[in-house]
Amino acid sequence: MTPDNPPGAGRLTKSQSQPGAPKLAISIFGGISVRRDRSEIPLANRKARALLAYLALSESGRESRERLAGLLWPDTTEHNARASLRQVLLDVREALGSFGGSALTSGRHEVELVRDAIELDLTVILLEIAAGRTPEALLIRSRAVETVFVGYEDLSPLLHDGILASRVQIQERLIRALVQSYENNLFLHRQRRLLAEAVLLLDPTHEAACRTVMQLAAEDGEIGLALRAYNDLYTVLDEELDMEPSPATCELVADIKRGRFDEPREPLARTAEPRLLSPAGAPVVAVLPFRLLGPDQAPGYFAEGVLEDTVRLLTALQEPVVISSNSTREFRGIVDLQHVGRSLGAGYLVTGTVRVAGNLLRLAVELAEVASGKLLWADAFDATELRFFDAQEEIASKIAHTLVPRLRDAELHRSRGQRPEDLTAYQLMLQARELIFRLERPAFEHAGNLLHEALGRDPSYSPLHAATADWHSLRIWQGWSSDSEADMRSVEAMARSAIAMDSGNGRALAMLGHNRTIYRREYEDALNLIDRAFRASPNDAEAMMWSSPTYAYIGEVAEALRRAERAIALSPQDPFMFRYEHFVSIAHYAAGAYDEAAYWGMRSLRANPHYTSNLRFTAAAMVGLGRPDEARPLANKIVEIDPDFRVSPMIARQAFRDVARREQYGRHLIEAGLPP
Numbered sequence: 117m118t119p120d121n122p123p124g125a126g127r128l129t130k131s132q133s134q135p136g137a138p139k140l141a142i143s144i145f146g147g148i149s150v151r152r153d154r155s156e157i158p159l160a161n162r163k164a165r166a167l168l169a170y171l172a173l174s175e176s177g178r179e180s181r182e183r184l185a186g187l188l189w190p191d192t193t194e195h196n197a198r199a200s201l202r203q204v205l206l207d208v209r210e211a212l213g214s215f216g217g218s219a220l221t222s223g224r225h226e227v228e229l230v231r232d233a234i235e236l237d238l239t240v241i242l243l244e245i246a247a248g249r250t251p252e253a254l255l256i257r258s259r260a261v262e263t264v265f266v267g268y269e270d271l272s273p274l275l276h277d278g279i280l281a282s283r284v285q286i287q288e289r290l291i292r293a294l295v296q297s298y299e300n301n302l303f304l305h306r307q308r309r310l311l312a313e314a315v316l317l318l319d320p321t322h323e324a325a326c327r328t329v330m331q332l333a334a335e336d337g338e339i340g341l342a343l344r345a346y347n348d349l350y351t352v353l354d355e356e357l358d359m360e361p362s363p364a365t366c367e368l369v370a371d372i373k374r375g376r377f378d379e380p381r382e383p384l385a386r387t388a389e390p391r392l393l394s395p396a397g398a399p400v401v402a403v404l405p406f407r408l409l410g411p412d413q414a415p416g417y418f419a420e421g422v423l424e425d426t427v428r429l430l431t432a433l434q435e436p437v438v439i440s441s442n443s444t445r446e447f448r449g450i451v452d453l454q455h456v457g458r459s460l461g462a463g464y465l466v467t468g469t470v471r472v473a474g475n476l477l478r479l480a481v482e483l484a485e486v487a488s489g490k491l492l493w494a495d496a497f498d499a500t501e502l503r504f505f506d507a508q509e510e511i512a513s514k515i516a517h518t519l520v521p522r523l524r525d526a527e528l529h530r531s532r533g534q535r536p537e538d539l540t541a542y543q544l545m546l547q548a549r550e551l552i553f554r555l556e557r558p559a560f561e562h563a564g565n566l567l568h569e570a571l572g573r574d575p576s577y578s579p580l581h582a583a584t585a586d587w588h589s590l591r592i593w594q595g596w597s598s599d600s601e602a603d604m605r606s607v608e609a610m611a612r613s614a615i616a617m618d619s620g621n622g623r624a625l626a627m628l629g630h631n632r633t634i635y636r637r638e639y640e641d642a643l644n645l646i647d648r649a650f651r652a653s654p655n656d657a658e659a660m661m662w663s664s665p666t667y668a669y670i671g672e673v674a675e676a677l678r679r680a681e682r683a684i685a686l687s688p689q690d691p692f693m694f695r696y697e698h699f700v701s702i703a704h705y706a707a708g709a710y711d712e713a714a715y716w717g718m719r720s721l722r723a724n725p726h727y728t729s730n731l732r733f734t735a736a737a738m739v740g741l742g743r744p745d746e747a748r749p750l751a752n753k754i755v756e757i758d759p760d761f762r763v764s765p766m767i768a769r770q771a772f773r774d775v776a777r778r779e780q781y782g783r784h785l786i787e788a789g790l791p792p
Contacts (some may be wrong), residue, residue, distance in 0.1 A: 232619030334377035399539020457486030595758025622653025625777030657687035
């Protein structure tokens with residue numbers, strides 16, 4: 117039932133969901149249901165439900181009006197079918213309310229259910245399987261796929277045939293995903309066995325899955341369970357296919373009966389390094405429940421709140437991969453880190469304690485590497501009783517933004533001991549980032565090669581596309597691009613790819629908005645992208661940083677400063693702080709506060725003397741202060757880095773909306789000694 121993409125379809129009225137809107141949860145297992153914020157949306161018309169589910173299952177979410185009308189109303193005239201479709205679309209839009217303009221869009225020729233506005237239960241199930249978890253939906257009912265679109269088969273003969281075909285395709289997708297995960301030796305025996313058992317619930321005749329259940333159960337000493345799995349397979353093959361198990365299965369059951377597995381063996385995952393397979397090889401971290409200490413115990417809701425907010429923020433940042441707090445709740449109290457790491461499949465663990473200290477609550481947090489037991493970071497945070505709820509998110513944000521660079525450092529160090537061919541896409545990205553921010557041209561070009569190699573190894577990792585977009589952007593503004601138009605197109609394409617892969621990637625959205633400002637002076641588009649970024653990731657320091665210059669360039673200086681300073685407060689130990697400090701300098705320059713602009717520019721310069729954008733603004737600020745002699749060494753450094761630099765072409769595309777401010781900036785640069 118997956119629709120074909122019609123060529124030459126008309127333009128749609130809208131292609132993105134409203135920023136920050138809650139997603140439509142569409143379920144196709146057990147019938148069709150449509151929910152918003154866990155509340156059922158009242159769609160009385162069954163064809164309206166079928167239309168939404170059909171579009172949700174489509175790869176693109178888009179279909180022609182002609183095909184939809186023919187699918188749902190095949191027994192009437194084309195005119196009547198189109199009229200019925202219009203009425204159903206009106207009913208759907210009315211029922212969706214505020215979603216009407218964002219989740220479902222319709223043009224003259226096409227109807228689209230916007231991908232980033234919905235959450236399909238099938239997609240959620242496949243993601244759970246890839247993470248090594250067996251979805252409850254596959255365990256609570258036998259042959260769950262038979263419930264897909266159940267009760268809607270009678271709407272039309274064409275839809276009936278499509279539903280039957282869809283069930284076959286969905287079953288094949290689920291079984292492929294389950295097999296891939298249960299064959300992953302890095303998952304625990306328990307995880308792998310449940311995944312294999314889910315295959316048998318979908319297809320009881322799947323011998324490979326049955327052998328996996330038998331062997332894993334036998335290796336764990338559960339001989340009775342292994343033999344029951346064989347007996348069930350034997351019965352179903354006999355009754356449904358009139359055949360016996362294969363020789364491989366018979367040989368395995370014979371080995372079990374001969375006692376080959378009588379001595380339980382340590383599960384394979386426990387002898388390997390405890391690391392889950394994750395997107396691009398990114399690190400996996402688990403945040404364990406914080407322990408309450410002392411005779412006057414702190415309120416449990418505070419510790420729970422910080423835990424939940426930390427997990428949520430780490431999830432939004434996309435690296436590291438963070439394990440759900442639902443999976444970590446059983447590990448309370450003093451724990452064996454290696455045991456917990458192996459049980460959860462995490463390479464890193466965050467632990468902490470909360471105790472009362474006078475009128476304060478003190479939260480002590482540690483980050484440890486599971487394999488070595490090495491402590492990578494520790495810190496303490498205080499909250500007054502009057503600010504418990506406000507402090508929860510603030511502390512969680514500081515923890516999350518401190519963890520990420522610490523984990524990057526640990527993974528970067530780890531990658532240096534590996535052969536180049538063994539590096540993951542994530543490790544290649546880390547090595548590239550380290551080279552990029554030296555801002556030394558040979559290292560910078562090598563970083564570009566590493567990023568493109570990483571893209572070849574894992575083209576589906578959203579942060580990698582965002583990092584590559586940043587590389588192309590810096591290449592232009594450092595003066596190192598041989599084709600700035602091509603690099604500009606690459607910035608746009610890579611940022612858009614990152615967003616397409618993850619509509620909640622606040623960093624990519626804010627970066628794209630920043631580049632729309634500095635390349636094209638498309639301020640409204642930039643502000644819309646920035647707004648989307650902050651609805652998706654309101655406490656992401658890097659997204660906050662990217663948003664600041666746009667406000668400076670359009671003259672909203674107070675907002676620019678607020679955002680830049682907030683970014684620094686969120687991530688005060690960021691290894692690339694020179695960029696944050698430079699953006700503070702831009703905001704002060706835009707306000708005419710040249711002393712502050714020069715101060716922050718020099719701070720950035722001390723951290724990285726090769727950042728030409730900062731060199732330019734700092735030189736201009738020095739001239740604005742009447743100190744051109746101090747600006748000239750900076751101008752000389754700019755020409756050394758970018759010998760072809762000229763002020764006039766740069767000012768022609770410079771981002772200040774105020775033409776007078778733009779021209780003044782050019783005069784300051786020329787007076788600093790840069791060639792006009």
